[in-house]
Amino acid sequence: MDCAVVPTRHAGYSLITTTDFFYPLVEDPYDQGKIGCANVLSDLYAMGVTECDTVLMILACSTEMASDERDVVTELMIRGFDDQCNIAGTSVTGGQTVLNPWPIIGGVAESVCKDDEFITPDAAAVGDVLVLTKPLGTQVAVNVRQWHRDSQKTGEARAKVCSSHFTLWDKCVDKLDFTEKDVNAAYATAVESMSRLNRNGARMMIKYNCHGATDVTGFGYLGHAINLVDNQKEVVSFKLHTLPIIAKMDLVNKEVLNFNLMTGYSAETSGGLLCILPKENASKFIEELKELDGQDAWVVGEVVESTNGKRNASIVDEPTIIHV
Numbered sequence: 001m002d003c004a005v006v007p008t009r010h011a012g013y014s015l016i017t018t019t020d021f022f023y024p025l026v027e028d029p030y031d032q033g034k035i036g037c038a039n040v041l042s043d044l045y046a047m048g049v050t051e052c053d054t055v056l057m058i059l060a061c062s063t064e065m066a067s068d069e070r071d072v073v074t075e076l077m078i079r080g081f082d083d084q085c086n087i088a089g090t091s092v093t094g095g096q097t098v099l100n101p102w103p104i105i106g107g108v109a110e111s112v113c114k115d116d117e118f119i120t121p122d123a124a125a126v127g128d129v130l131v132l133t134k135p136l137g138t139q140v141a142v143n144v145r146q147w148h149r150d151s152q153k154t155g156e157a158r159a160k161v162c163s164s165h166f167t168l169w170d171k172c173v174d175k176l177d178f179t180e181k182d183v184n185a186a187y188a189t190a191v192e193s194m195s196r197l198n199r200n201g202a203r204m205m206i207k208y209n210c211h212g213a214t215d216v217t218g219f220g221y222l223g224h225a226i227n228l229v230d231n232q233k234e235v236v237s238f239k240l241h242t243l244p245i246i247a248k249m250d251l252v253n254k255e256v257l258n259f260n261l262m263t264g265y266s267a268e269t270s271g272g273l274l275c276i277l278p279k280e281n282a283s284k285f286i287e288e289l290k291e292l293d294g295q296d297a298w299v300v301g302e303v304v305e306s307t308n309g310k311r312n313a314s315i316v317d318e319p320t321i322i323h324v
Contacts, residue, residue, distance in 0.1 A: 225240060
């Protein structure tokens with residue numbers, strides 16, 4: 001699933017470890033560092049691990065930037081990553097730096113845990129519900145922001161832009177009456193979501209007897225649900241009935257460019273935890289998590305009996321759309 005769980009030579013202890021990194025998807029390198037850190041730590045949190053013992057930073061400095069630009073961008077990415085580690089109660093103790101055309105930020109997160117200090121994602125039971133802790137549509141939001149900003153460029157800067165960005169932004173305006181305010185609102189929601197640690201969600205997983213979880217990232221909402229259901233001990237199915245989506249990003253997906261958002265395969269970055277919970281615990285989980293993070297979570301599905309003897313996850317034909 002999301003982490004490697006490696007039994008150590010010390011009886012009763014396992015090493016929980018994960019690696020992740022990615023290229024720029026936001027404009028502020030400090031935010032990029034924060035998101036890169038939140039993204040790698042999220043894999044631990046999806047296992048119910050709330051304490052990370054150490055982080056190794058993976059960093060690539062851009063060879064395409066002027067040296068003064070590179071110095072500023074690299075320093076800000078490092079600072080964002082390091083500040084986020086401090087918020088998470090951990091620290092960077094090493095890593096690796098290379099040169100690369102694009103800047104890269106990410107890392108390795110590791111925790112040594114007793115066998116009762118993490119949640120294996122395999123105990124779903126019929127009657128459980130699925131809770132999602134962050135909205136969908138981050139990939140759509142950051143792309144719309146890029147289209148809009150590129151459409152404002154002139155001269156030599158405009159000549160370097162992929163021409164399709166102008167067409168896509170024109171469609172946003174012509175078909176959806178999009179304004180700069182709409183773009184900035186969606187982008188702000190996406191950046192806040194991607195930057196927010198899933199640590200409190202992991203704490204709630206432990207408190208409310210979570211039966212397993214994953215974080216929704218590159219495979220998309222349904223893709224990760226399929227991976228999660230495939231890992232269950234019991235032969236069950238997941239029925240997803242609700243899609244919480246950053247406001248208006250479903251319209252972009254429908255009218256401008258198909259990101260496969262509605263089919264559940266749009267990639268997310270540093271997405272929410274998709275948690276399997278006893279039905280009776282879900283409302284308290286959501287209520288307490290909102291008190292801690294100041295943001296909503298939602299019951300988005302249910303665990304049902306398999307109708308064909310196989311594990312399966314699917315989105316219902318007419319899901320409820322919640323605009324965030």
